[in-house]
Amino acid sequence: MIQKFFSGLYELLLGRPLPANFTNDYREVVFPNTGLQLVLITLAMVILYYYVFNRIMSTGFYKTQHWVIMLLINAVIAFAIPLIQVNNNGIETHSYTYMFAFVNTVYSLVLFFLFSILLKRGSVQAWTTPMKWPNKK
Numbered sequence: 001m002i003q004k005f006f007s008g009l010y011e012l013l014l015g016r017p018l019p020a021n022f023t024n025d026y027r028e029v030v031f032p033n034t035g036l037q038l039v040l041i042t043l044a045m046v047i048l049y050y051y052v053f054n055r056i057m058s059t060g061f062y063k064t065q066h067w068v069i070m071l072l073i074n075a076v077i078a079f080a081i082p083l084i085q086v087n088n089n090g091i092e093t094h095s096y097t098y099m100f101a102f103v104n105t106v107y108s109l110v111l112f113f114l115f116s117i118l119l120k121r122g123s124v125q126a127w128t129t130p131m132k133w134p135n136k137k
Helices: 002-014 020-056 064-088 095-122
Strands: none
Touching: 002 020, 002 095, 020 064, 020 095, 064 095
């Protein structure tokens, strides 16, 4: 089920994996591993930002520019994950690999934003970052 979900998610924007002889490797190993790592690392980065830096440590790391820094760090990690997965599974690097990394980066931006909206309310200092909506009550 996880394989089909992540394969469908990536192939929606990328099309069938290339080179064709690695299609099953992508679908069975690379896509699911990359997708799970994407979700877990992005969630960890959001938790780190809202609950470690802005609750436990009280660093004052709560401005939108600080949030953008964390977003960009997450995006760089998200770009690297598919490249590492492809390399570790003995698949030749191809233009498809770099498009895959780019799509993973786009997904990381969306996930980071969604996780931020869901988790920012528990932050002491950053509950308005990246925006005040929805209001804390």
